[in-house]
Amino acid sequence: MRQRYLPFPPASLFLMVCGICWTVSSVRAEQASQEWLAPPAAAERKSPVSPSEQSIAHGHALFANCLICHGPAGHGDGAAAIALNPKPKDLTNAATQDQTDGALFWKITQGRAPMPPWEQALSNEDRWDLVNYIRTLSPHGLADQATRSKQPAADVAPVKPAGPAVHQEDLDDIFRQMRTLEHQVHSSLPGTEHLLIAGDAAVGFTNQRKTNSTFSAGVAPLILWQPTDRLLFEAALDIGIDTDPSAGSSTSVDLKIADASFIVNDYLIVGGGLFVVPFAQYHNHFDPSWITKLPDDPLAFGDGGLAPGSQVGIFARGAVPIGSSKVVYDVYLTNGPQLVTNDPEAAGSLNFDDFTDLNNGKAVGGRIGFLPVPWIETGYSVEYAQTAPNGFPHTYALLQAFDLNIRKDVHSLGVFRVHTEWIWSNIERRTYGGGSTGFGPLTYSNYRIGGYAELSYRPTYCPHPFIQNLEFVARYNVLRTPLSAPGGDHEQLWEFGIDYWLTPSAVIKVAYEVDDKKVGTNQNAFMVQFGIGL
Amino acid sequence: MRSKLIIMCLSVAALVLVQGCGPGGANTAVAGDDHNASQASSLQSGAQLWADNCSRCHNIRPPQSYSDAQWQAVVMHMRLRADLTGREQREITRFLQASH
Numbered sequence: 080m081r082q083r084y085l086p087f088p089p090a091s092l093f094l095m096v097c098g099i100c101w102t103v104s105s106v107r108a109e110q111a112s113q114e115w116l117a118p119p120a121a122a123e124r125k126s127p128v129s130p131s132e133q134s135i136a137h138g139h140a141l142f143a144n145c146l147i148c149h150g151p152a153g154h155g156d157g158a159a160a161i162a163l164n165p166k167p168k169d170l171t172n173a174a175t176q177d178q179t180d181g182a183l184f185w186k187i188t189q190g191r192a193p194m195p196p197w198e199q200a201l202s203n204e205d206r207w208d209l210v211n212y213i214r215t216l217s218p219h220g221l222a223d224q225a226t227r228s229k230q231p232a233a234d235v236a237p238v239k240p241a242g243p244a245v246h247q248e249d250l251d252d253i254f255r256q257m258r259t260l261e262h263q264v265h266s267s268l269p270g271t272e273h274l275l276i277a278g279d280a281a282v283g284f285t286n287q288r289k290t291n292s293t294f295s296a297g298v299a300p301l302i303l304w305q306p307t308d309r310l311l312f313e314a315a316l317d318i319g320i321d322t323d324p325s326a327g328s329s330t331s332v333d334l335k336i337a338d339a340s341f342i343v344n345d346y347l348i349v350g351g352g353l354f355v356v357p358f359a360q361y362h363n364h365f366d367p368s369w370i371t372k373l374p375d376d377p378l379a380f381g382d383g384g385l386a387p388g389s390q391v392g393i394f395a396r397g398a399v400p401i402g403s404s405k406v407v408y409d410v411y412l413t414n415g416p417q418l419v420t421n422d423p424e425a426a427g428s429l430n431f432d433d434f435t436d437l438n439n440g441k442a443v444g445g446r447i448g449f450l451p452v453p454w455i456e457t458g459y460s461v462e463y464a465q466t467a468p469n470g471f472p473h474t475y476a477l478l479q480a481f482d483l484n485i486r487k488d489v490h491s492l493g494v495f496r497v498h499t500e501w502i503w504s505n506i507e508r509r510t511y512g513g514g515s516t517g518f519g520p521l522t523y524s525n526y527r528i529g530g531y532a533e534l535s536y537r538p539t540y541c542p543h544p545f546i547q548n549l550e551f552v553a554r555y556n557v558l559r560t561p562l563s564a565p566g567g568d569h570e571q572l573w574e575f576g577i578d579y580w581l582t583p584s585a586v587i588k589v590a591y592e593v594d595d596k597k598v599g600t601n602q603n604a605f606m607v608q609f610g611i612g613l
Numbered sequence: 614m615r616s617k618l619i620i621m622c623l624s625v626a627a628l629v630l631v632q633g634c635g636p637g638g639a640n641t642a643v644a645g646d647d648h649n650a651s652q653a654s655s656l657q658s659g660a661q662l663w664a665d666n667c668s669r670c671h672n673i674r675p676p677q678s679y680s681d682a683q684w685q686a687v688v689m690h691m692r693l694r695a696d697l698t699g700r701e702q703r704e705i706t707r708f709l710q711a712s713h
Contacts, residue, residue, distance in 0.1 A: 144656065144660070147660045147661055148660070159660070159663070159668075159673055162675050164675060193677055193712050193713060194712065195660075273685055275687070303686045303687065303689075303690050311686065311689045311690060313690060342699065344699065345700055346698060346699070350693075355694075364670040365671075397698070398697060399698070400698055408696075409696070453665035453666065454669065456669060486669050494668075583672035583674055584674060
């Protein structure tokens with residue numbers, strides 16, 4: 080009932096977000112890309128390669144180079160098209176087919192961002208073969224070819240009055256020199272060192288049952304420095320403001336990563352420092368706000384979850400291709416998590432946020448992953464750690480996880496994703512509290528299980544720019560902690576969300592979650608988040 | 614526990630030794646690679662690898678997002694995160710640098 084008095088109740092906030100997205104999508108749709116004209120001399124150039132069957136067949140084979148952006152039938156709808164600006168051109172329509180052979184040849188040769196120049200990669204003859212093949216993509220097919228030479232050139236810059244004859248070779252040479260010059264100028268610009276600050280930022284709004292609604296914010300700058308080809312330094316901070324109504328406002332600055340990595344060879348990298356441990360996939364792959372599809376982390380990977388995040392130690396990792404599939408491996412040795420023994424609220428749980436080692440035993444862990452095809456990755460992770468503080472009986476924790484990530488681009492339908500990860504966390508049976516500690520004694524073996532399954536769909540091939548930028552997400556979470564432990568509970572959480580992608584790395588997410596706890600109070604929540612990757 | 618530790622360290626060291634110090638630097642295999650055919654296949658597979666590997670976890674970033682030098686550091690960072698091989702790293706970097 081209280082919600083009625085909020086200045087921005089969820090419904091109006093939702094409408095506001097939709098309105099913003101709609102406006103942005105229409106503005107973006109109106110942004111026409113600058114016209115790309117071939118210079119007259121290049122456009123007038125006649126093809127020296129006749130459109131023979133052989134030439135077209137060769138052009139067809141070479142078209143494999145173009146598929147990922149221009150699409151299998153040349154409609155400009157390749158799998159990568161969604162991320163590109165300007166969009167790949169539809170090679171079958173009049174705008175392309177009305178251009179002269181010379182103009183198409185010149186464009187393939189020169190390229191224009193984000194299309195690479197193919198001058199170095201394909202020979203002159205290859206590129207003419209490609210032009211001949213592109214002609215067959217016209218809806219009128221080869222019939223067009225006979226009349227093409229008579230048509231006026233539609234995509235040619237105005238021709239200046241005749242002057243001294245210009246040789247194509249000279250022009251090519253000039254273009255080549257210009258590109259070299261452009262490259263030299265570009266590489267000396269500021270910000271072109273092998274050093275950059277990237278990272279991500281998020282602004283959120285949460286309206287959770289039985290607590291006050293609140294905005295929240297965080298910025299996570301990531302510093303990358305690659306002084307040599309084989310060496311990389313990374314450092315990342317997590318700067319946030321905690322506006323948890325029960326705890327009051329506080330700011331936090333956490334070091335998330337500070338590590339050095341050295342490339343040993345194509346299949347092995349070694350390194351050390353504070354790094355995101357490759358245990359399961361979420362923290363390693365999906366954590367940043369512009370990647371994860373919902374405003375919050377999965378239960379098992381959030382605060383009070385079961386998965387380690389960053390740890391201090393050393394690692395070795397790499398990948399080995401096996402035919403068209405790939406095996407990836409990661410092993411690490413770190414200080415490991417801490418067993419909480421004297422906090423009546425959390426005794427028996429693992430603290431992953433303090434990097435101090437409480438004992439001489441270390442944590443050993445790793446992950447072995449398999450990619451049968453590039454769009455499926457599955458893995459098994461394990462971590463074995465001595466976790467108890469000195470003075471407490473040696474206590475070992477065994478963490479195991481299974482992960483599966485499927486991302487399938489179905490042409491003309493869109494992108495489907497399935498993520499699922501499950502963690503089993505087992506800590507030996509111990510007695511906590513008792514005596515002068517003021518709680519307990521509590522004796523239990525601490526077996527915890529948690530995980531999630533997430534489905535999402537984005538209709539990337541929908542011609543409408545607003546709809547193609549929408550993504551629909553559903554996630555089912557489970558977290559079961561022993562009911563005999565402090566704060567123990569069996570929790571299930573259903574989350575449903577709609578995302579709107581403003582750019583490939585900026586997203587507005589709106590989500591609702593339905594909570595089901597066995598012991599604690601259910602806290603359904605409405606959440607909005609703006610996430611951006613830099 | 615100590616013996617486990619030693620075994621662990623030894624096995625990491627052994628891995629390093631067995632793998633040796635073969636080609637690994639981001640640019641080592643690219644130098645002197647002027648042949649048309651291999652360049653074509655490199656740009657093509659670079660484009661494919663860029664789309665395949667990046668989109669597995671996040672929306673692919675367009676080639677214009679970073680400068681040549683920045684892409685080199687970014688792709689190396691992603692090699693660690695996404696467990697790319699050296700060849701994949703080189704070809705993706707080369708495609709992104711050629712395309713912006």
